[in-house]
Amino acid sequence: MGNERVFAGIGGIVFLAVGIGIGVLIGWYSGPDRVNTSMENALSEEESEIQQRLLDLIDNTQIDENLRFLTSEPHVAGRPQQYVLAEWVRDKFTEYGFDSSEIVTYNVLLSYPSEVDGEESVVQHLVYNDTEDGYQVEYESQTSEPPLDETGKDKDVLPPFNAYSANGTVEGELVYANYARVEDFFALEDLGISVQDKIVIARYGKIYRGDKGKFAAQFGAKGLILFSDPADYTVLGEPVYPDGLYLPPTGSQRGSCLDGSGDPLTPGYPAVESAYRYPENGSTYLGLPTIPIHPIPSVNAKYFLSLMEGDEVIEEWRGGIEGLTYKYGPGFAAPSNESLVRMRISTSNQRTDAWNVIGTIRGSVEPDRYVILGNHRDAWAFGAIDPSSGTAAMMEVARAFGVLLKEGWRPRRTVMFGSWGAEEYGLIGSNEWVEEYSKNLDNRAVAYLNIDIAVSGTYTPDFGSTPNLYNTIRAATKLVPDPNPDEFENGAVTTVYDRWSLRDSGEDEPGIHDLGSGSDYAPFLQVVGVSAVDYTFVHDKATIPISPYPMYHSVYETYELVKNFYDPDFYYHQASSRLFAEMLRDLADSKIIPLNCAVYADRIGDFFTALKEGETGQKMVNDGDLSFDFMEDAVENLKVKADAFENYIANTLDKSDILAVREVNDRLMNFERSFIDPLGLPGRPTIRHVVFAPSSRDSYSSDKFAGIIDTMFDIDNNTDPEKWGKVEQQLAAVTYALASAAHSLELDMA
Template structure:
């Protein structure tokens, strides 16, 4: 069987494959040459099967084989990682604020570079990109004022939180701002309350007879991405928007006298959430190409960034505005947690009184730095398993992102120790500490854009942990289907964080405990939550995202309460969330095992059957939500069913073929792995998704109205939303639906051809 497959490959393909095995890591880094011992292993292993025999390296380590995807090195990695080291790492990372584009951020990047070199990675370097960032003007902080009928200021919003220890914050902590809000001043006697600022909230306001056009609006944080709230305000032609942290989400027992941080995890009344409001990720001035020196910069007025002023308030400050809004009471479901009467507006209660919003943000081009560390693979150095975590934070960032950065640092140390002990993976491993992640994933987007063609062909997977922990009840894991197998197997090998709960392995904890955040165990809801977005949305790389979450049946919150405030400090993690860093250690071990399985197994531990499950769910969801409507319009999903059935057939044939192999020479392994590696990359299309051409993945994407919500078939869903909301002359919209369905069918068929036996294409 093996010989027949190799005959089908052809001499030219064999030469290309053989040459590719000699390629060194192509990241402007130089090369790695296998030692004589590792070269000997490569030759002898071509006669041994990773599926049926035990393979050892030169030092006697068992390599991954059969049902063991991790080998001896996996156990060594688990034992090497230490919770105490993660705690020390977090203490360092949270010693000061480190917003992107600041000296503190660069200091941490340089520290990581030095540390990773000392710990034994083959290569470590800083990769700068000059991007447009938005910072507050320290000489003119952003503020909201309430003024009486004589123009006297009766209230001014705070620019910083009240320090818990009474000591003023240093210059590493920025005053209140929303990044990429344009500078501007609004003075008005009208203020409209729009609940969470969701699209349907604005629709409800207008349906109640209150026009938003030309008026200042105020919305609650939560239930979606803050940038979508700003975009919705623009869609309805508001003049500006104020967003605040209502205690209904951030301190629900406030009015009952409940304690706030540091005596609980709830947000103190002066807490101010910072954050970016861009909805198009990556540097705004270099769309679809990297922000390198000499690149053309799109003028600011042509960038896809917000056009109306936006600002953030604490709930203590928001109260001063909300009590002055007149008009009808809001619906009961729209009431917040303040002990006031919530009203719709638009008029203020006191005649002649006005609200003044002043934003003085500055946009400028500044460098941001990715720290890239590399372990060169021994046999396939041009295949990359990528670990990702952004490094920058708005303030101290103990949860976001430093809990994950602290884990990543310990994982790198453990891998360095394995290298010192003589271990080396088959494929290369890349560790990315991304710069300017908080602004819109700038660091990874620019990196992916620069190395676009390299990673389109050679990236195996991107394993992302943005923040390791916001609770300790259970894990939320989202991933594209090809990573489902390795995630499940890795959780079965990872020790449970707290055996006193009755669980031995992380698998038992994760699979048996309530998962209110993710009932289906694994989902595809990657959305634009984090730095994984360019990898799966732009080039189709198999991607995962995971975090320790709360019990959502016990708590009802949208963001964790201290999110992006100065209260998100080291003590919040050490004293409340994870005092012994057990949960940090558990997610770190899982993260490490996933990578070692993908980098060291001879045949990639990916199951195309998991892809079939996703495809059938995607079609079933479209039928359930739009089937009757599509039938009325004469649009059939039968062809989509047919191509999914074809994929099911070729996937089963592929799996049967692999399972029947008794010997896998290196070139055959390369062929089989490339079929798996390219499978999800088939879902990308150069034209991009309908309405959002920068999103190239036609299978996995985000809601057009909430970047935190993932959609399967985003282009089709965008078209269906427009068609079903069309009021007149709708034929064109339904033609667009048909076009998008055809493109979806086309990319699935591409996946079919990729999985087929090369002899029968």
């Protein structure tokens, strides 16, 4: 009985102590001098001093060091060096103090050339020999590019190839098809020249190389040879590498010819272990080329083109190979008229791993809202411009954010850094990640910023974006110091915006182009409907019409090229990093997300006017007996609702009401989602944005209202009795999306 009293007394004391402790804690956290931290953070405005501190932290010498390391070895997707770099990025994110950093792996279908002696991919000139058995090899294209600087010496560089090319050997007569665009093949048909069962030779440029292969096959060609013509990759009289920055005659452009984006075997779904994979053979859904495709340098192209039969081409088809008369073909002129071209292509498609790296800084107020900055890590060789200039710049942004974290700052929203694998093969790494996390991204992603290439020239910045980010872009450029103000007289330029405005042809504000495809912003925009920005510093394309830059995807795209001819002190890389750092901070830390729906609506109005009043719209009305009345009403209503919404934010919204702020931000974030059609565009189910989409005739460029444009293409020759019904269906789909976007902004709808 005495023991029971002792235990009871001890229990009472413990209970009392616990109660006192809880009371002290409650008093500490609820007292008038102890404002709840979460509430305080939610009500706080962005810290103005952080903006300048972030810009000051971006160090050009760090970017230089990053690029030197990243380009020390070739780093093709799926190869061992790619994993080495993935580990480096992951470890850097951890070192910088990120809340998490992980490698995310997908098993995907990639493509590689044979490296076995005797199995090299080549283009050969076959000459008939009366005294021997059949055709003999007279000449063949080079199988490697001779190194021209220290980086390229004694390195394991894959030979030039076009990824996913059909494997095998084809022989036939040669036909020159300019850039192998649809209009080029139509022009040949008008001249009475057929490419059926012929081998086509064409210039790189103007459109995506995969579309060239697709069109060549559609018109009946049995093979496609691609070359980089000096007219498209050099400037007359200017030195070529290593004496200048232009492509030497031995340079070959590598690249993918996949028709589509993402892992070919798992279209629409992530390439995880449990995924269903289409059989590589026997499915036409995969987007794999059906004919051999191979790149050669201009020095080899000159040999083959100099033997061509036929009439001289029109002026627009003439390239810049010195001493060459460009002819259509088919075949070779005497004495080579009995000779042929052989393509012997040894490539193989292989299942292998692609590695993404995701680094995350958790937001202090809205951790469930993501602002994402991304760059792909893989290259066809050393990739000093594409993508490693972007990788080097992004890693410096990450380092600067890490310093701020260690100094006690944290963004309002979660910031994510994505280092994508296998972009060069068809946006595979980013596409698989977006597919795997599409539900999360649909509910949580605010915007995606893409830094594929930081610097490919030093003339002016070049932006592509969804219209709601126009103001965010221009605001950032007005804050970032110009990388070379001494280039201009009388102090005319102090910021990047000054340079951009001075050198842009826009009447009011410097122009921002529309997004198509060709880089990692595409799956975010097309699959989920996440607003996006793409950017690089470029050369003067008006006077130097080279796209995207002279050494594109060649073995000569090295650290020495960048250091000696582009950005010796890395000031332009520094400016690019600062631009992305400021846009990332603005989107992640502003109380009201800087996405402007009214600017977007006005831009859609411009697109509508161009469609209705243009040739396509007039044909729809006159030949198809279609009306734009419903679409016009939807456009005008969208503009009214967007203006009212922006006016509400500016003049009425109580910014101390955290729930009202959250509601507004959700509407701003979700506005882009209104333009996503879950059924996709005609024949392109994974392309879902009804306002912006890559052109079906050039995946790099953008079509507005692409569903309408696709169904209207070559409609006069379309024998489908339902063709006008399909156009009308797309017109209705766009009208519905515009109406949905307007509904999403209505202030009287909770």
